[in-house]
Amino acid sequence: MITNYESEVFGRNYWSYSLEAPLHIPSLSLPSSADVVIVGAGITGLFAGMLLSRKGLNVICLDAGTIAGLASSTNGGILTLGYKQSSGDLVKRLGIEVTVDLYRMALQSYDLVERTIAEEKIECNFSSKGHVELASKLTHYSAMQENAEFIEKHINHRYEHICKSDVSQYIGSTKYHGATLDRQAKSMHPLKFMHGVALAARRYGVHLHEHVEVKRIHRLSGKYTLETSKGIITAPNIILATNAYLGDLFPWLQQRTVAVGSQIIATKKLSSSLCKSLMEESFTASDTLRMLSYFRLSPDGKRLLFGGRRPLMAFSPQRQFMTTYRSMLETYPQLKGVSIDYAWSGNVCMTRDHMPLIGQIDGLYFAIGYNGGGMGLGAFLGTKVAESLLGHKDELPYLRDRIVKRFPAYLGRHGTKLIGYAYYRLIDIFA
Numbered sequence: 001m002i003t004n005y006e007s008e009v010f011g012r013n014y015w016s017y018s019l020e021a022p023l024h025i026p027s028l029s030l031p032s033s034a035d036v037v038i039v040g041a042g043i044t045g046l047f048a049g050m051l052l053s054r055k056g057l058n059v060i061c062l063d064a065g066t067i068a069g070l071a072s073s074t075n076g077g078i079l080t081l082g083y084k085q086s087s088g089d090l091v092k093r094l095g096i097e098v099t100v101d102l103y104r105m106a107l108q109s110y111d112l113v114e115r116t117i118a119e120e121k122i123e124c125n126f127s128s129k130g131h132v133e134l135a136s137k138l139t140h141y142s143a144m145q146e147n148a149e150f151i152e153k154h155i156n157h158r159y160e161h162i163c164k165s166d167v168s169q170y171i172g173s174t175k176y177h178g179a180t181l182d183r184q185a186k187s188m189h190p191l192k193f194m195h196g197v198a199l200a201a202r203r204y205g206v207h208l209h210e211h212v213e214v215k216r217i218h219r220l221s222g223k224y225t226l227e228t229s230k231g232i233i234t235a236p237n238i239i240l241a242t243n244a245y246l247g248d249l250f251p252w253l254q255q256r257t258v259a260v261g262s263q264i265i266a267t268k269k270l271s272s273s274l275c276k277s278l279m280e281e282s283f284t285a286s287d288t289l290r291m292l293s294y295f296r297l298s299p300d301g302k303r304l305l306f307g308g309r310r311p312l313m314a315f316s317p318q319r320q321f322m323t324t325y326r327s328m329l330e331t332y333p334q335l336k337g338v339s340i341d342y343a344w345s346g347n348v349c350m351t352r353d354h355m356p357l358i359g360q361i362d363g364l365y366f367a368i369g370y371n372g373g374g375m376g377l378g379a380f381l382g383t384k385v386a387e388s389l390l391g392h393k394d395e396l397p398y399l400r401d402r403i404v405k406r407f408p409a410y411l412g413r414h415g416t417k418l419i420g421y422a423y424y425r426l427i428d429i430f431a
């Protein structure tokens, strides 16, 4: 049991509680037109908006909630290079050239985030100590090693290989079958980072409007009309940057994505000796399952933050978070009985081939579906979708031109979610 069951723990987000000052976005009346309307003010929407505004376009970025209030600011704050599929599987499916391009893209997304933090002077506990990827099964360890060798060979990005008996020197756990360490992976306080990005977007001229939900989109005489909760806006171009929160705004994308819940718990403050026994400060870690666990210490080095996929069937918040608490104890039995101060959740957006969707249909642009790894890719593909709206040369032909399959049976939002969960659970059990 989570020992300090108090209802106020559930839904309480550590990042918000560790923030010095909230972000203030002045409430302005909604304009009736713009060159581009961006739906969704997370990392994708704000990076797209920054570029378009800097190029002189009149950009409105709307969010149904608060600016950067959902996944982009409540996530684990971990930036890693990996895709869900191994490089071997990617090469079999896409060929060597495309696979190398995809890894280059992930590496460029690291650089983009790092450069933005430096240029915009964003204080967000940014660290590049390293990420440990932990093999959940013996077979995963050999696949990880092949992956690391492929990346080293083709894009010259180095990994350290850690055998089973040495894993506990990095992560104080004996659960895993080996690991790789990427010393260039990054971590941050995601909410501080997103506040910095939102302020930068505003400085560049993006009109930010929170609590404005786009209810319907129509196309008439070459222009889009957006019916929002605060009035009508028209624009020749739209960018959908809603990721897992798309709803039924654009059925073509809805049928090709599934929202899967992910949740994080944060322990109470731990003694420094206990913290030291868990992992090196500023390291981050994740395992190799599709329904993966990921964890790190808080930036002040005093709490463990442990994340994992949300179970589909759990009827009380306490039961839901028990799954993550149990996973934490499987990794760190020494935390038995330690109480939890924060527990929160959000949605990640999965696609069938585990690759993001970027493209446009009649001036409606989109970049979504980061399969749980959008902190780098969201920034990068937000920028790329803006470049493509500006008419730049296509640098991502594979991502744009591939045939994107629907989920096998589209059974409405909950039915599809159920199939998605069952599918990933089966892969974790048998692969």
Ligand SMILES: Cc1cc2nc3c(=O)[nH]c(=O)nc-3n(C[C@H](O)[C@H](O)[C@H](O)COP(=O)(O)OP(=O)(O)OC[C@H]3O[C@@H](n4cnc5c(N)ncnc54)[C@H](O)[C@@H]3O)c2cc1C
Pocket: 039, 040, 041, 042, 043, 044, 045, 062, 063, 064, 065, 066, 068, 069, 070, 071, 072, 073, 074, 075, 076, 077, 078, 079, 080, 212, 213, 214, 215, 241, 242, 243, 244, 245, 246, 247, 249, 262, 263, 264, 294, 307, 345, 346, 347, 348, 349, 367, 368, 370, 371, 372, 373, 374, 375, 376, 378
């Ligand atoms: C618990 C959790 C942990 C994660 N950990 C990591 C991690 O450690 N590293 C990593 O790389 N990734 C992580 N991710 C994934 C990452 O957070 C996302 O991939 C990324 O934030 C997606 O950014 P986005 O801007 O595309 O979408 P979001 O940040 O989700 O923003 C989409 C916005 O669209 C708005 N919206 C939707 N529909 C409408 C509408 N009709 N009208 C107006 N606005 C609308 C929503 O309100 C929302 O604010 C995690 C995700 C979760 C949930």
